[in-house]
Amino acid sequence: MNAILGNMFITMNFSTALQVVILGFIGGTLSGFIGSGGAFFMTPGMMNLGVPGVVAVGSNITHKFGKAMMGSKRHGELGNVDKRLGAFLILTSFVGIRIAVWIINTLFESGGGSHGEGGGGAASNLYISAVFISILSIVAISMLGDALNKENKEGGQGPSMKVADFLSHIHLVPYIKFPVADVRISLWVIMAVGLATGYLAGTIGVGGFIGVPAMIYVFGVPTAVAAGTELYLAMFMGAFGAINYAYHGFVDIRLVILMYLGSLLGIYIGAYGTKVVKEVLIRIVTSTVILLCVISRAIAVPMYLRQLGWITMNPEWDGYFNAASKIMLFAAGISGVLIILYNVIKAYRQRRRIQYSLKQVREAA
Amino acid sequence: MQIICISRGTSRAKKVAERLAGELGLSCLSREELVEAAIQEGIQVSKLETAMIKPQIFTERLALEREYYRAFTTLYLCERAMAGGLVYHGRTGHLLLPGISHVLRARVVEDENSRIKDAMNQLGVDLTRARRYINNVDEDMRRWVHSMYGVPWEDAAHYDIILNLNQMSLKNGADALTHVAQLPDFQMTPVSTKAIEDLRLGAKARLFLARDDRTKRANVKVRADDGIITATYLPHDAGVKDIIPEIFARLEGVREIRATMATTNILWIQEAFERGAETFRQVVQIATKWNAAVELLQLIPGNEYWIEEQQSGASETAEATMTQNPSILENNGGIEDDDEEELSCEDRGLKSMLEELAKLGRSGGGKVVCGGVDRILHSIDQTAAYSLVVIGDIFLAKGHASRMRMARQLQSYLSDHVKAPIVNVEELKTQYLFSKRDLLRMLGYFGLVVLSFALVFANQEPILKFLSETGTKAKFLSPIAVFLFVPIFAYLYGNIAKSLMKLIKME
Numbered sequence: 022m023n024a025i026l027g028n029m030f031i032t033m034n035f036s037t038a039l040q041v042v043i044l045g046f047i048g049g050t051l052s053g054f055i056g057s058g059g060a061f062f063m064t065p066g067m068m069n070l071g072v073p074g075v076v077a078v079g080s081n082i083t084h085k086f087g088k089a090m091m092g093s094k095r096h097g098e099l100g101n102v103d104k105r106l107g108a109f110l111i112l113t114s115f116v117g118i119r120i121a122v123w124i125i126n127t128l129f130e131s132g133g134g135s136h137g138e139g140g141g142g143a144a145s146n147l148y149i150s151a152v153f154i155s156i157l158s159i160v161a162i163s164m165l166g167d168a169l170n171k172e173n174k175e176g177g178q179g180p181s182m183k184v185a186d187f188l189s190h191i192h193l194v195p196y197i198k199f200p201v202a203d204v205r206i207s208l209w210v211i212m213a214v215g216l217a218t219g220y221l222a223g224t225i226g227v228g229g230f231i232g233v234p235a236m237i238y239v240f241g242v243p244t245a246v247a248a249g250t251e252l253y254l255a256m257f258m259g260a261f262g263a264i265n266y267a268y269h270g271f272v273d274i275r276l277v278i279l280m281y282l283g284s285l286l287g288i289y290i291g292a293y294g295t296k297v298v299k300e301v302l303i304r305i306v307t308s309t310v311i312l313l314c315v316i317s318r319a320i321a322v323p324m325y326l327r328q329l330g331w332i333t334m335n336p337e338w339d340g341y342f343n344a345a346s347k348i349m350l351f352a353a354g355i356s357g358v359l360i361i362l363y364n365v366i367k368a369y370r371q372r373r374r375i376q377y378s379l380k381q382v383r384e385a386a
Numbered sequence: 387m388q389i390i391c392i393s394r395g396t397s398r399a400k401k402v403a404e405r406l407a408g409e410l411g412l413s414c415l416s417r418e419e420l421v422e423a424a425i426q427e428g429i430q431v432s433k434l435e436t437a438m439i440k441p442q443i444f445t446e447r448l449a450l451e452r453e454y455y456r457a458f459t460t461l462y463l464c465e466r467a468m469a470g471g472l473v474y475h476g477r478t479g480h481l482l483l484p485g486i487s488h489v490l491r492a493r494v495v496e497d498e499n500s501r502i503k504d505a506m507n508q509l510g511v512d513l514t515r516a517r518r519y520i521n522n523v524d525e526d527m528r529r530w531v532h533s534m535y536g537v538p539w540e541d542a543a544h545y546d547i548i549l550n551l552n553q554m555s556l557k558n559g560a561d562a563l564t565h566v567a568q569l570p571d572f573q574m575t576p577v578s579t580k581a582i583e584d585l586r587l588g589a590k591a592r593l594f595l596a597r598d599d600r601t602k603r604a605n606v607k608v609r610a611d612d613g614i615i616t617a618t619y620l621p622h623d624a625g626v627k628d629i630i631p632e633i634f635a636r637l638e639g640v641r642e643i644r645a646t647m648a649t650t651n652i653l654w655i656q657e658a659f660e661r662g663a664e665t666f667r668q669v670v671q672i673a674t675k676w677n678a679a680v681e682l683l684q685l686i687p688g689n690e691y692w693i694e695e696q697q698s699g700a701s702e703t704a705e706a707t708m709t710q711n712p713s714i715l716e717n718n719g720g721i722e723d724d725d726e727e728e729l730s731c732e733d734r735g736l737k738s739m740l741e742e743l744a745k746l747g748r749s750g751g752g753k754v755v756c757g758g759v760d761r762i763l764h765s766i767d768q769t770a771a772y773s774l775v776v777i778g779d780i781f782l783a784k785g786h787a788s789r790m791r792m793a794r795q796l797q798s799y800l801s802d803h804v805k806a807p808i809v810n811v812e813e814l815k816t817q818y819l820f821s822k823r824d825l826l827r828m829l830g831y832f833g834l835v836v837l838s839f840a841l842v843f844a845n846q847e848p849i850l851k852f853l854s855e856t857g858t859k860a861k862f863l864s865p866i867a868v869f870l871f872v873p874i875f876a877y878l879y880g881n882i883a884k885s886l887m888k889l890i891k892m893e
Contacts, residue, residue, distance in 0.1 A: 030854075083872055084872075264868070265865075267865040267867075268865045271854075272868055273853075278842060281875065281879050285880050285883040
């Protein structure tokens with residue numbers, strides 16, 4: 022893949038631009054559907070297009086900044102944002118982001134090939150991929166297990182609250198009270214969660230998948246408040262991440278604005294989809310898509326190992342690995358979006374049919 | 387049919403309730419009996435308690451169990467009350483009877499030290515354990531009430547009277563409540579009788595759905611108004627559409643059944659409803675887009691001075707309010723004048739509007755509320771999922787400027803208590819309907835977005851070079867540039883996308 026400015030930024034032709042827009046659309050649709058930022062799809066998607074991992078993460082976190090800003094206003098109106106909790110999490114998440122940026126920058130500057138030879142990136146690509154695979158496979162498997170769990174299907178008490186229960190028995194002063202979320206949490210626990218969320222957001226661009234479950238399962242925050250507060254937090258994390266990555270020269274503004282073209286439209290479609298698709302199906306689709314994204318990323322790993330000289334392989338095979346990874350990723354994303362679109366269009370047409378028949382009845386009367 | 391609900395803030399409240407019931411000749415019902423009846427019904431009360439009190443994700447099934455519990459306990463309370471009056475003591479029984487104006491809502495409390503002492507005696511534990519027990523009990527209660535009803539348990543505004551037994555004997559506490567219970571404010575009126583009848587019928591209808599195997603897993607909201615039952619169900623429960631009328635046909639007192647498929651609700655507050663009005667068309671348009679049921683609330687301001695008195699806070703107006711507020715009557719020894727509340731609460735187009743909405747498949751039921759803003763809040767279900775609250779034309783008897791000001795005050799007041807956007811008619815048009823202004827804005831923003839793209843892609847290399855520059859000055863300029871450019875671009879394009887969705891009626 023051609024690149025400019027020493028393999029830092031890819032050459033943008035119409036085909037590549039279109040693929041980025043589609044990436045943004047798929048990421049946005051999935052994001053609106055499942056309530057996360059969509060980075061689990063967009064970050065590896067950009068890497069498949071030949072974008073160095075560090076630029077993919079930097080561009081994605083910058084994209085997240087603007088998107089979260091647009092979304093958090095609505096949640097604020099509904100009273101779903103605990104700004105006090107957000108403020109505590111923001112402080113420690115900034116530290117997490119700084120740590121992540123430092124690690125990635127160090128790895129990037131240590132050398133190694135990119136998708137073409139020469140330039141830096143293989144080490145940081147491998148590191149990002151490894152974190153992506155390990156964290157998101159846990160998220161996907163537990164989500165899938167939760168969705169398929171028979172007891173939950175029959176309406177059991179929901180996912181295990183062992184962590185929250187365990188922590189409630191440990192007396193870790195000082196405690197902070199959060200009135201909107203209606204919880205009392207140890208400061209140390211908040212700091213640990215904030216640090217982890219920031220680190221992961223700064224490393225792979227994924228914050229919502231960690232932050233929201235952490236708030237629900239670890240803090241005991243109601244789901245709506247967790248989602249709203251996470252979005253509020255994402256705005257600040259995105260801003261801080263954008264500043265940090267831009268400072269090191271890792272933001273490709275072209276990718277950011279192209280992703281917006283797709284994502285800010287897709288998010289509405291995804292959000293509409295949540296009204297017409299059953300909760301269990303949402304979880305199954307989400308976890309399957311994430312799992313396929315994880316597998317797609319795992320397929321790309323041998324390339325980075327070869328580029329670092331850790332394994333011996335024919336360099337010409339890099340193209341095949343990348344193609345396989347890309348096909349799997351896009352297949353996963355497109356399938357997920359198609360399922361959502363199918364249900365959305367079906368509901369839309371059903372609504373129009375009902376309106377039409379109601380109109381007929383009125384006119385007859 | 388007197389109804390008194392006592393919230394127990396101390397273990398001695400039970401004795402107060404029993405004494406009060408004895409003095410007034412009413413039956414006494416405790417929460418323990420109510421819960422036992424619910425368990426006999428088959429409701430998993432302990433599971434609900436655990437889910438609400440401990441941090442949990444509320445699954446769809448638990449949410450349905452909660453609805454089942456609410457329907458059962460509401461019906462139980464209504465039927466016991468209608469059988470000759472009731473003194474209920476428990477957590478917050480009055481919240482099961484929203485909109486029933488003659489319910490006396492009392493809370494009986496003691497200071498923490500007295501409660502701790504009682505706990506030490508009753509449980510045989512030391513001071514530390516007793517204190518922890520009391521704190522846990524209060525915390526559990528708070529979570530239960532918040533989860534079940536969406537309101538704060540300790541808020542004094544939810545009670546008509548709070549008795550502190552620290553300086554008062556049980557007998558005197560019960561006597562004080564007896565006197566208050568006999569005030570005209572807490573006597574049954576034709577309006578409150580109708581309200582309790584409607585509540586009973588609605589609860590019974592919901593209970594029937596929960597008991598039937600075909601509908602027990604469906605998320606259906608039910609309300610009754612003068613024999614007309616409105617059931618709102620979600621799209622993925624569309625299969626119950628034909629079963630609901632069959633089940634409700636078994637209910638006594640049902641005149642009409644309206645089943646509406648909707649994913650959310652819009653609450654429309656207005657003083658008089660007209661079918662041909664522009665606001666009606668706009669509300670229906672939004673409801674159709676959002677697949678929402680429209681719930682009507684006809685507000686008849688009982689006292690135009692009420693809000694102004696609140697606003698001014700001037701004590702000299704209080705006396706004026708007392709004589710002019712029809713809902714505050716003097717204690718005249720039982721000789722009653724005509725009920726002004728009844729006379730003022732006539733239907734001003736509400737029924738015909740409900741029929742019209744039912745024909746459109748958008749009816750979410752309706753009610754008439756006479757009085758001030760507190761009555762509105764008590765009538766609104768705090769746990770209902772409203773996507774929008776529309777304040778239409780109200781305070782019609784006032785001049786234009788006063789009407790606007792009072793409507794804005796109401797809007798501001800409701801914003802503090804209801805978790806949904808609260809808009810007036812003007813904002814409804816500009817924010818939720820696509821207009822020429824939206825078109826112009828969309829075109830303007832589109833131009834700016836195209837310009838941004840042109841600038842960025844026509845100057846790719848210099849821009850990327852600037853962003854990846856390693857010289858000291860550029861290192862600080864590039865983050866600033868990104869920080870400024872990105873949100874502006876997101877705002878511009880985000881608004882284009884939002885307007886486009888509004889245009890195709892899919893936002």
